Each structure stands twice: as structure tokens, then as C-alpha cells.
Amino acid sequence: MKVGWIGLGNMGVPMIRNIAQAGIDVIAYNRTQKTLSIDGVQLVTSLGDAVRDRDVVVLMVSDVAAVRDVLFAQGAAQQMGSGTLVVNMSTIGVDETLEIAKDLHSRGLRFVDAPVLGSVKPAENGALTVVAGGDASDFELLKPLFDAVAKAAFHIGPCGKGATMKLLVNAYLGVAVEALGECLTFGAENGLATKLMLDVLQNSAVWSPMIAGKRDMLLQQAYDAQFALRHLTKDLGLAIRQASSIGAHMPAVDATLDTLCAAVETGLGNRDMVAVVEYLKAQTRP
Template sequence: MRIGWIGLGNMGVPMVRNIAKSGLLIQAYNRTPKDLDLNGAELATGLSTAVHKKDTVVIMVSDAAAVNDVLYHQGAIDNLTKGTLIVNMSTIGVDETQTLADDLRSRGFRFMDAPVLGSTKPAADATLTVVAGGERADFEEMTALFDAVSKAAFHIGPVGKGAAMKLLVNTFLGLSVQALGECITFGRHSALSPDLVLDVLETSAVWSPMLAGKRQKVISEDYSAQFALRHLTKDLGLAIRQGDLTGAAMPAATRTHETYTAALNAGYGDHDMIAIIQYLQSLSEADR
């Protein structure tokens, strides 16, 4: 399989390194030039080079605008061979996914949405989870690549179902981080330290891998981004829009999105998602 890869951000770089480590032939491109060690993967100097004569082209960028930019405005589709499988691993809306798939199919390409669950450490450890929507045969064709980056890969259903599952999971994540932030803030204002709060939570039924993974960052107040708050804010908005389109009631997600949007507007967007703790603390101090 000859793979072209578009997007070398915090997630894309470790994923490409793991794919190269597995022995697959991959050529990667980033819109902003970077000098990177990709563990044997070739760094393409141009988009056309990265996608030309490839069996599969994977897109891993920030949002739908970036996906459309590389495909249409920068002209990736003009350099693709008909029948190429385009795999979008970026997190975009279900409606955006279906529109993209319809257009690419009309141009003679195959398409799969295959976003991943997990942030930078699972990406580095090759323990992401892939949730894919598309043809079963295309999913099976991607087995070697998915195995190289993940601990599990699920064929969720037809195109759009992968995007729907990703937004569902990130809605749960957003609600959970909001709950964590409120509990840490409540604890501080009740003279209960974050490490004590987390010690007690760890013995309870509410403990989770997410809490375990963020524990040290919370205690040390390390808000450097593993999964940036602005990305989670975007995903919550996409989930709520899909809920509106399908008639799903999402009152808690809606209120949570309002909090994240306010935190984004207050300047916390490039911090880790747990910077919602910082934002809630700032509100608490202002109200005293």
C-alpha cells in the first residue's frame, strides 16, 4: 500500500511515525513547513507529491475548513488517481462528512471517515481507537494502517457513522472534564486539595482512564495541551448541531458547550482541555 498523509500536528506526527515503524510506505505533508524526524517516513515538500499515485490518502487536520482547504483550495484532488481511497481521520461534523463523501464519490474517489479516540500520548503509544464509517471492504483494506496506530479499530457502519461515534465520545469527554473542573473548584473552595479529591475519587465508581491520565496535570497545574480546549469546544458544537439535526435532546452538552465557549473567548483555547479548571476558578474568584 502506498500511503499519502496530510497533516503533521500534535496527533499526525506520532501517528505517521508509528505507521512508518510498522513497515508501511508513507509520504507525509504539512501545510506549514516543518523539519521533522518521521521515523523513516518521507517528508513531502509539496502536497501534489504527497498524494500523487497513492493507493490511500489520509487526512488528519484540525477541522472541516482545513480538510476542504487541502482537498479543494490547495488542489489535492487534482493530483489523485481515480479510485483512490481517501480516509478522513480529522474530527468534523456528520453532515460535513456526508457532504464531503458525496462530492468525492461523484469525482470517482472512495471515501471513509475514521476519526480516532485518544490524545497525544495514545498517539505516541499506538493505543488510539479508530471508529470508522464506510464500506466494509475499504475498512478491511485499512487494517494494517489502523493496527499501526491503534489498540482497536471499529467498523461502525456506513459513511458518517464514524464521525457520529467520535462526536458522541467527545461529548461524554466534554461533560466529564466539566464535571472534573467543577469538583476540583468546589473542593478548593471547601479547603479540600486537588490531590485529596483525586485520591478519594480514585477509590470510587466514578474513576476513569481519563481521570487517571489527567491526574498529575491537575495536581501540578500543568495546562500544556495534549488535547486543546479549542478542539473540544469545536467538537461539542458539532455534536450539538448533529443533535439538532436528528432531534436528540442535549441540554447538559449545550450548557457545557457554553462554558467551553466562554473559556475559549477568555483565552484558554490553546491550553489543555483541563484548563476549564482555570476558567472555573477565575469565575469563582470573581464572584467572591
């Protein structure tokens, strides 16, 4: 398998490092020039060099605007050989996924939507979870790549179902993060120390890997982004839009989105998602 990789951000770099360590032939490109050195990875400054003569082209970028920019505005799709398998591992909307798939198929290209569950630490450890939509045969072909970056990979169904599952998970995540922030703020205003609250939660039924992974951030009040609040906010917006299109009722997600948007507007967007607790503290009446 010869892979062209597009996107060398906080997630892309550890993912491609694990792919190279698995012995997969990979060439990588980033839209903005970065000075990097990754063992086993050929880094190129030309998009065409990253996608020509590749069996698989993977996108791991920030949003649908970036996906469309790479594929269509910058011309990656035009430079791929017929039958190239395009894999979008970025988080975008279900409707956007289906539109892109239709466009690529019309050009003689194949497409799988395969967003990942997990943030930077799981990416570094090769412990993400892949949720993929597309042809079952393409999913099977991609297993060596998925095995390199993930602890588990699921074929959810046809194209668009991977995006659906990712938005479902992140909608749940958003509500959980916001609820954690509310409850920690409630406890702090009642005189409880953060460490004590987390110790008790750790010995309760509500403890989760997500809270465990954010414990040090919350104790130190240092929110270097593993998963930026603005990205979670974007994902909840996509989930609400998809829910509206099919008539699903998501009142808790809707209310959470309002809170996250307000937190982003105060300047917390580039900090980790649990920084929403700082916004909630600021809303507490004196």
C-alpha cells in the same frame, strides 16, 4: 499499501511514526512547512507529491476548513488517481462528512471517515481507537494502517457513522471534563486539597482513564495541551448542531458548551481541556 499522509501536528507526527515503524510505505505533507525528521517517512513540500500514485491518502488536520482546503482549494482530489481511497481521521461534522464523501465519489474516489479516540499520549503509544464509517471492504483494506496506530478499530457503519460515534464520545468527554472541573472547584472552595480529592476519586466508582491521564496536570496546574480546549469546544458545537438536525435533546452538552466557549474566550483555548478548571475557579465568588 502506499500511503500519502497530510497533517503533521501533535497527533499526526506520532501516528505517522507508528505507521512507518509498521513497515508501511508512507509519504507525508504538512500545509505549513515544518523541519522534521521521521525515520522511514519521506517528507515532501509538494501536496501533489504526497497524493499522486498513492493507494490511500489520509488527512489528519484541525477541522473541516483544513480538510476542504487540502482536498479542493489546494487540489489534492484533482491530483489523485481514480479509485484512490481517501481517509479522513480528523474530527468534523456528520453533515460535512457526507458532503465531502459525495464530492469525492463524484470524482471517482473512495472515502472512509475514521476519526480517532485519544490524545497525544495514546497516539505516541499506538493506543488510539479508530471509529470508521464507509464500505466494509475499504475498512478491511485499511486494517494494517489502523493496527499501526490503534489498540482497536471499529467499523461503525456506512459513511458518516464514524463521525457520529466520534462526536458522541467527545460530547460525553466534554461533560465529564466540565463536571470534574466544577467538583474540584467545589472541593477547593471547601478547603480540600487537590491531591486528596484525586486520591479519593481514584478509589471511587467515578475514576476513569481520562482523570488518571490528567492527574499530574491538575496537581501541577500546568496545562500543556494533549487535547486543546478549543478543539473540544469545536467538537461539542458539531455534536449540538447534529443533535439539532435530528431533534435529539442534549441539555447537559448544551450547557457544557456554553461554559467551554466562555473559557476559550478568556484565553484558555490553546491549553489542555482540563484547563477549564481555571476558568471555573475564576468564576467563584470571593
